[in-house]
Amino acid sequence: MQDDFPLLMSTLYDNAVWQYPQQEIVSVEADRSIHRTTYADTDVRIRKLATAFSQKLGTTQGDAIGTFAWNNHRHHELYWATANTGRICHTINIRLFADQIEYIVNHAGDKVMFIDPDLAHLIAPLIPKFATVEHVIIMGPTAEGSGIEGAIAYEDLIADVAPLAEWPRLDERSPMMYCYTSGTTGNPRGVAYTQRSTYLHTISNLAANPIGAEDNVLPVVPMFHAAAWGYPFQAVTVGAKLTYPGPDLSGAAVVKLFVDEHVTFSAGVPTVWLGIQQHLEANPDVSIAHMRALFCGGSAVPRAMIDWFERNADVRVIQGWGMTETNPIASAATLKPWMEGWPWEEQLDVLETAGRPIPGLQVKIVDENFKTLPNDGEAFGELLIRGPWIAAEYYNDPRSDESFVDGWLRTGDVCKITPDGYIKITDRAKDVIKSGGEWISSLDVENEIMAHPDVREATVVGLKHPKWQERPVAFVVPREGLAVTPDDIREFLAPRIAKWWIPDEFIFIDEIPKTGTGKFDKKVVRAEYEDLLLEAET
Numbered sequence: 001m002q003d004d005f006p007l008l009m010s011t012l013y014d015n016a017v018w019q020y021p022q023q024e025i026v027s028v029e030a031d032r033s034i035h036r037t038t039y040a041d042t043d044v045r046i047r048k049l050a051t052a053f054s055q056k057l058g059t060t061q062g063d064a065i066g067t068f069a070w071n072n073h074r075h076h077e078l079y080w081a082t083a084n085t086g087r088i089c090h091t092i093n094i095r096l097f098a099d100q101i102e103y104i105v106n107h108a109g110d111k112v113m114f115i116d117p118d119l120a121h122l123i124a125p126l127i128p129k130f131a132t133v134e135h136v137i138i139m140g141p142t143a144e145g146s147g148i149e150g151a152i153a154y155e156d157l158i159a160d161v162a163p164l165a166e167w168p169r170l171d172e173r174s175p176m177m178y179c180y181t182s183g184t185t186g187n188p189r190g191v192a193y194t195q196r197s198t199y200l201h202t203i204s205n206l207a208a209n210p211i212g213a214e215d216n217v218l219p220v221v222p223m224f225h226a227a228a229w230g231y232p233f234q235a236v237t238v239g240a241k242l243t244y245p246g247p248d249l250s251g252a253a254v255v256k257l258f259v260d261e262h263v264t265f266s267a268g269v270p271t272v273w274l275g276i277q278q279h280l281e282a283n284p285d286v287s288i289a290h291m292r293a294l295f296c297g298g299s300a301v302p303r304a305m306i307d308w309f310e311r312n313a314d315v316r317v318i319q320g321w322g323m324t325e326t327n328p329i330a331s332a333a334t335l336k337p338w339m340e341g342w343p344w345e346e347q348l349d350v351l352e353t354a355g356r357p358i359p360g361l362q363v364k365i366v367d368e369n370f371k372t373l374p375n376d377g378e379a380f381g382e383l384l385i386r387g388p389w390i391a392a393e394y395y396n397d398p399r400s401d402e403s404f405v406d407g408w409l410r411t412g413d414v415c416k417i418t419p420d421g422y423i424k425i426t427d428r429a430k431d432v433i434k435s436g437g438e439w440i441s442s443l444d445v446e447n448e449i450m451a452h453p454d455v456r457e458a459t460v461v462g463l464k465h466p467k468w469q470e471r472p473v474a475f476v477v478p479r480e481g482l483a484v485t486p487d488d489i490r491e492f493l494a495p496r497i498a499k500w501w502i503p504d505e506f507i508f509i510d511e512i513p514k515t516g517t518g519k520f521d522k523k524v525v526r527a528e529y530e531d532l533l534l535e536a537e538t
Contacts, residue, residue, distance in 0.1 A: 006172035007199040010084040012237045014167070017043045020213060020239030026261055027073035028246030028253075030118040030140065035073055039239075042077060047163030049081040055161055057135050059111050061086030061168070064178060066110035066133070068092045068119055071223045071244040074139045074154055078114055079223070079232050083176045083195070084167045090178040091224040094119055095515075096188070102129045103187050104180045107396065114139055114154070118247060120146040172196040178395065179226050181324045190395035191324050193227065197389035201327045202233045204360045204389075209318065209332050211265055213239035215292070218261070220245060220254060220268030226328040229267055229297070229320075240265075251279030258288050266291070269298035269518040270305065273317065274456065277308055278479075289314040297321060297329070299519045300425065300443045303352040304451035310344070321354035321423065325409055327389040331355040331363075331423055352447070354415070354423040361387035363423065365415055370405070375417040380426050383415040384408040431522055433462030433470050440472055440501050442522075448496045449474055454484040459512050459520040460503060465533045473532060474503040475525055477512060484508075504533060 016023075021040035029035055053059045065087050069075045082089035090108045092101060101123075105113070109132045115123050117140045124147040127136065136151045137143075143151040175192035211217060217235040219228040219242075227233070235242050243261045245254055249268075255276055257263060273296055280286060294309065297320040306317040322328035333355030339347060357363050365373045365381040373379040386408045393400040403410050414432055416424040426432065426441045433440040442460040449458040457477040462470035478484045486506035493502050513524040 006170065007196045008167075008170055008172060009080075009176065009195055009199060009202075009233065010167040010170075012199065012202065012233070013080055013084060016236045016239050023213070023239050023241055025073055025076065025242045025244070027071075027076075027244040028248065028257070029072065030070070030116055030247060032246070032248065037073060039236075042073070044163050045158060046077050046081045046084070047165075048158040048161050049077055050085045050164040050167075051161040052157050053081065053085060053087060053112075056157060057112050059087060061170070062088065062174070063111045064088045064090045064108045066090045066092055066105055066108070066113040067115075067224065068094060068123055069114060069116040069139055069224065070094075070119075070247045071219055071228065072116070072139075072246050073244060074114075075116075075223045076232055076242070076244065079227075080236070083198070083233075085164070086168060086170045086174060086176075088175050088178055088192075091227070093180070093222075093224050094122065098126060100188055102126055104190065105130050106132065107187075107190060108178050108180075111135070112137060115146075115148075115151075116140075116247075117146065120148060120151075124148050170195055172199070177227055179324050179328075186399075189397050189399060191327075191391045192395045193327055193389075197327050198227070198230070198233060200360060201230055201329070201389040202237055204358050205230060205329050206234055206238060208358045209295070209334065211235065211238055211240055215264045216241040216243055216262055218243040218245060218254075218257060218263045218266040220249060220266055220272050221298070226322070226324050229295075229322070229329055230327070231267055249275075251275035251277075255279050255283075255286060255288065258291060259286065262290060264290065264292045265295070267295035267297075270296055270301050271457070271514065271518050273305060273309070274302075277305060278456070280313060287313075291315045293318050295320055295332075300447060301352065302447045302450040303348055304447070306351050307344075307348060317351070319351065319353070319355060321413075321425065323409075323411060325391040325403070325411075326361075326385065327391070329358060330361055330385060330387075330390075331357050333422065336420070350420075350422060353418075354425045356421045356423070357385075361385060361390065363417065364408075365417055375419060375421070377416055377418040377424070380414055380416045383411045383413045383423065383425075385411060431461070433460075433472050435462070435465070435470050435472070435500065436468045442472065445472055445474070445493075445497060445501055445503065448493055449476065449489060451496075452484065452489055452492050454479050454482040454488070456480070457512050457520075459522060459525060461522050461526045461529075463526070463530060463533045465504075471533055472501065472503040473505045473507065473529065475507045475509050475512060475529075477509060507532075 027035040112135045114137045139154045141155045143153040172195045177193040180188035219231040293316045301319040319333040322330040373381045414426045445460045456479045465471040513521040
């Protein structure tokens with residue numbers, strides 16, 4: 001029998017600081033200056049912050065600490081100071097509506113709020129509505145100008161305290177982070193990431209998609225969204241350099257960091273990589289060929305984008321899939337060794353899937369009666385998932401029964417699973433279009449439209465139709481300075497998808513509405529244009 005030692009993040013952390021004290025952490029500040037430090041120097045600050053939690057802020061194990069911040073070195077310090085001391089880091093999505101922010105701060109019971117200086121104006125009007133918040137910390141050298149009475153500067157908070165010498169021995173099943181869904185319907189739902197779940201997520205993802213001490217990891221995915229997909233934890237565990245991009249996520253700013261800091265691995269949503277693609281197209285003399293991979297998730301990755309980065313930038317795009325409820329990475333589309341010799345188009349067939357489950361997880365697809373369907377690449381049904389870092393319930397929320405059944409999480413994704421184990425997401429259950437009794441995948445149609453060289457973004461929704469129940473309508477953002485017509489796109493789609501899948505209408509717009517996590521917000525589009533096809537028939 002082995003010792004039943006708890007799975008604690010602090011053990012991963014301590015080993016990294018011991019082994020890689022000189023490794024660098026680079027951070028873009030609110031004023032766009034570059035801050036450089038090391039694991040060793042950061043460790044001192046993290047331990048001083050841990051002391052301040054108890055001595056100055058009066059918090060104890062199990063207390064929730066709210067953060068409202070970009071990806072930067074102080075947010076990194078908060079991640080580890082909370083995890084290592086048994087506090088709960090509650091990352092708040094800065095793109096949520098004010099009433100949603102008020103709800104989740106009160107629902108989580110945040111005792112302290114840490115806020116980036118350039119975001120203080122968003123939070124200041126809400127402070128009186130936070131029932132449990134006792135202290136507000138401005139994440140910078142001064143709290144002046146924050147507009148929040150009694151706020152404390154982060155640097156003052158940790159200036160005159162001694163570093164905590166030893167991390168406490170915690171219960172591995174205790175929560176270390178609260179992450180809330182983006183709240184597309186109703187109030188956001190909270191998920192508690194535990195020490196155990198985050199530890200296992202970290203180790204298993206590193207096994208499935210290795211990064212190492214030789215890497216420089218730049219998480220574009222926000223630290224306020226699903227723990228930045230776990231990359232602050234994974235990178236530190238293996239001693240990798242970390243580069244945090246701060247507030248400017250434009251293609252130009254991110255590419256500059258890629259080049260200047262020699263970033264080798266990055267992660268973000270497709271809209272970010274599309275912006276980077278456009279910047280590289282406009283600046284063909286700039287090369288990011290030194291990069292090993294871009295991890296992409298959050299919504300379906302266009303096949304054309306994967307193809308472009310491989311052919312033009314010599315960078316592999318790895319599509320991943322997950323949810324807030326899955327801690328969050330649950331699958332990744334990497335090739336098996338014998339696929340490396342396949343023709344590129346056949347490799348693309350694999351790379352455009354949601355990938356294979358990360359080791360340790362189990363998946364299945366079921367029909368409307370919860371009958372398990374075969375993994376033959378043809379049958380499709382709702383994807384269910386379970387495993388040691390998959391949520392079993394929502395935090396203090398009566399809606400849990402809607403999503404958790406017999407130990408399985410209902411993902412709401414309609415999928416096929418191939419005999420090789422690759423998950424192919426057909427659509428969100430709520431976004432599948434039923435036309436004349438037949439199903440149309442809005443995601444497949446979107447991906448084909450976005451393969452058109454004159455199209456920047458596209459989303460497809462099903463709108464009410466007097467004869468066919470629903471018909472697809474495409475909303476298209478053309479590339480800047482280019483003219484594309486509905487007939488151009490119809491002609492482009494004709495050999496690519498079934499004739500009856502081709503959208504009835506193509507609406508050209510300046511921008512597709514997006515959720516707080518950067519996904520296309522189809523409900524907004526659907527609501528604005530819901531009677532479009534009905535009006536066309538009258």
